[in-house]
Amino acid sequence: IAPEHISEKVLALIRKPKIDVFERFQQLFLKFTKEAKKEQYLIPYIISSHPGADIESEIELAIYLKRKGYRPRQIQDFLPSPMSISTSMWVTEKDPFTGKKIYVAKKENDKRLHKSIIQYFKSENHPVIIKALRKLHKEYYAKELLK
DSSP: OOOBOOOHHHHHHHTOOOHHHHHHHHHHHHHHHHHTTOOOOOOOOBEESOTTOOHHHHHHHHHHHHHHTOOOSOOEEOOOOTTOHHHHHHHHSBOTTTOOBOOOOOSHHHHHHHHHHHTTTOGGGHHHHHHHHHHTTOTHHHHHHHO
16 A cells, blocks of 8 residues: 655645545554454555655654554655656656645755655664754654654
8 A cells, every 4th residue: 555655745745645544544454354364464655755755754754654663664765757746846846736846855865864764763774864853953853763
């Protein structure tokens, strides 16, 4: 299943519903899995560095994933593809519907940081995450993310 992100700001750009739609699906999935006495798993498809996703929205996503017990090992880094609205946003750095400027991670270091934050549980990512949190003056998230 592809919630792709959880930030309302990013989901609006992707033209996806708020995360509560995914959560309702998840509840039904678990209910019906239990009733069917099946061993099934729900694996959310996550995209890092989607146009409009800044460091703060990636932190928001990481905290959400941690609270829900998800530890995504495979994350799709955003790749522009022909004739998509997301690619238009990546190229122009604007929301095509409003014309407003949006953040787009294009540098390899920035993209790596986005993915590292989402994979908060990997100890090799901790120094990079701490550095980013300090830069944003949001060190208080370290306690929740890295414990």
